[in-house]
Amino acid sequence: MDREPARSSSTRTGLPTSLGLAFSLEGEARRRGMPVAEVAGERAERAERAERELSRRHLLMAAGAATAVGLAGAALAGASRAAAATNPATAPRVVIVGAGLAGLRCAHQLWTGATPVASTVYEADTTHVGGRCWTLRGFFANGMVSEHGGSFISSTDSSVLALAKSLGLKTEYANGGSLGSGTYAGWINGARYDGPQQQSDWVAEAYNAFAASYAAMGTPRWNSCTATAKQLDQLSCLDYLTRIGLPSGSALSQLIQSVQLQAGGEPAAASAVGMIGFLGNSSTFDGGPGFDEKYHLIGGNDQLVSGMVSALPAGTVRQGYQLVAVVQNSDGSYTCTFQCGGTPVSVQADHLVLALPFSTLRDVDLTRSGLSALKLQAIAEQGMGQNAKLVTQLTTKTWPSLGYNGVSNTAPTGYQTAWDGSVQLGAKGSPALLVNFPGGDAARTGLTGAAHGPAPTADVNAFLSQIEQVFPGTTAAYNGLAYEDHWSLDPWHKGAYHYYEVGQYTSFAGYEAVQEGRVHFAGEHTDVDNATLDAAVASGERAAAEIASQI
Structure with a gap:
């Protein structure tokens, strides 16, 4: 700035x-x-x-x-x-920890509201602000951009779309990595397992059971759940698939497991409730309605970040500050202790917004924060998805001529999921991007690269050797450029986005967002059902509204 x-x-x-x-x-x-x-x-x-x-x-x-x-x-x-703005002598000291989309949107809304309220945003990462809303530029040929983190915006993502419009940003068609024509591709148990067969098996073998469970479980939360939800929450995804008669080695079971791995948790660890909630509301095997992942922002999604930062007063965002402790004072205020360049720094807050993932917040000393046992449990236990991205650039798209739309899946032991990262260019657009998106242990330990950087040759070759069976000619079309985002290794996130492990929906889901004292919580992890860019933006708006109504 x-x-x-x-x-x-x-x-x-x-x-x-x-x-x-x-x-x-x-x-x-x-x-x-x-x-x-x-x-x-x-x-x-x-x-x-x-x-x-x-x-x-x-x-x-x-x-x-x-x-x-x-x-x-x-x-x-x-x-x-x-x-x-409020008189500085009497203005509340608003401290926001975490300069991702949630924290920045909170600061942005407070400052651009009818009565401007200043805040200070502290961020540990010195490489960039925006967290997982971060665009990769200058790496691929022809100026093509990709996203280190969140790629898609659904047509129902009202908060992020409104913010983009207010900042003068335009959208382009992304369609969840699927071209407008062609079918889904699959390779499971050594053979093709494409969209028509996936759909037929889904209806014949699983949909009725999923739909019945979906209807019976309602909307399980920490303070309200049906008996069925309680039972289902005690089952892992694998447990549930076995219970409804799908052996773990069947083609449909493996496909469902790979789709579930997009949430980041191993099927043996993730609660069945999340999987049922995503798939059980539609007889079409593509997830429930309202999740079309239709858009991407032209030029990169992190223009949301730069646009908000440019509207804030100079010095609002301070990088290199790692939160290490929060103490509630006798007057209801808080003392936040940061490490900055090896030096402890104490900051006083009348209102404190914790907008960093629970996966890193659990490393902070909260023993004297005044937070409840339930809040501390959520912070300590909420699951963090172990997703990664391996993006390869190709001289041409190999899937349209084969009749495929660019989205493909394998068994959990394979590359799991891939999509067309350049849908906006159409079927004949070149060069093109092909995005591999593994989750769980395959992402956490299977990839060998750094947190963010050029992909190791071994990782690229492993992916290409598998997808060559699905889209022949892809290896020959690879132009030698590939990038890897290994979010499990990112020290400020330790994963991609939240999910719920067995038993967590009915233990604390929904309580993540609840204000305690004058501590507010923001981030995609405070939205039970969505781990998206929109969830982050909306949570920042909610936290800002809480503060504005209380000062």
């Missing part, structure tokens, strides 16, 4: 000498338990805001013509929001 060029210290602070400034900064840093650089940065930001406000008043006083007034108003829109 661009900032006004810094002027000399003496003109900013009024201190007579640089030595006096140094003593002042050191004294304040010791009193507040903060690094000197942090204190200096805060003073600089306050001084800049004051100067902008002074400039605004001078311009308004001098503006005699309507044109001049209009120009001044346009140039000083940010300063006007700052002037309209």
Whole structure:
């Protein structure tokens, strides 16, 4: 974000000498338990805001013509929001931990609301902001972009679509990685197992059982569930498939397991409730309605991130701050302790938004946070999907001429799932992207690359050797460029997105989002049914609304 060029210290602070400034900064840093650089940065930001406000008043006083007034108003829109904000002396200290979509949307909504509320967003990752909303640029030929994390936006994703529109972003057709024509491809038990056969087997062997369970289980949550839901929640996905008469080695069972692995958890560990909820509401084997994954943002989904950050005051987002402890104070406020460059930093919060995944929040000392036992259980136990991406670039698409739409599945022991990563180019578009999306142990331990980087040759060859059976000619079409996102190895996420293990739907599902004290929770993991970009954005909006209604 661009900032006004810094002027000399003496003109900013009024201190007579640089030595006096140094003593002042050191004294304040010791009193507040903060690094000197942090204190200096805060003073600089306050001084800049004051100067902008002074400039605004001078311009308004001098503006005699309507044109001049209009120009001044346009140039000083940010300063006007700052002037309209709550008095800094009485404003609540709003601290947001986690600069992913959820945390940034919370800060963005607070600042752009009718009465601007300032906040500070602390992020541990120093490589980028936006978390799992992160676009890969400059790697593939022809300027093609891909997504490290979340790729798709469904037509029902109202929060993220509204945000994109407000930021002037446009969508392109993605269709969940499926071209508009052709069938689904499959390779299971050493033979083709394509869409028509998948659909026929689904209706004949499983749909009635899934539909009955779906109807009987209702919407299980921590505080409300049917007896059937309680029973189903004690079954793993594998347990359930066996119970309804699908042997684990049957083609349909293996296909269902691979589809379930897209949620990230092993079929033997994941609650059957999630699988039933996704598949049991439709006689068509493609998941329930309202989940069409229709769109992608032209130019990359992380423009949502840059657009929000650019609308926030300078210095709102601070990187390199790893939360290590939260303590509730006697007056209801909170002391957050961060590690920043090896130095502990204490930050006071009147309202605290925890917008980082539970997979990393569980590493934070919360013993004196005042959080309930149920909240701590959810933080400690909620499942985190172990998904990865291996994106290969091809000189041409090999699936349209074979009659396939680009989406394919194997058994759980294979590459599991792949899709067309360049649907917007059509069937003849070139070059093209082919995305492999494994989950569970295959993603966690089967891939050999770093958290984010060029894919190792061994991983690429393993994928190509398998998909060659499904889409012959793909190996020859590979142009040598492949990228891997191994989210299990990312230290700030430790996985891709949340899921529920056996027993968790009826233990704490739905409680993740509940405010406790003045601690608010945001992130895709606070939405029971969706682990999407939209879930993250909507949760940030919810947390912002909670704060705005309470200050």
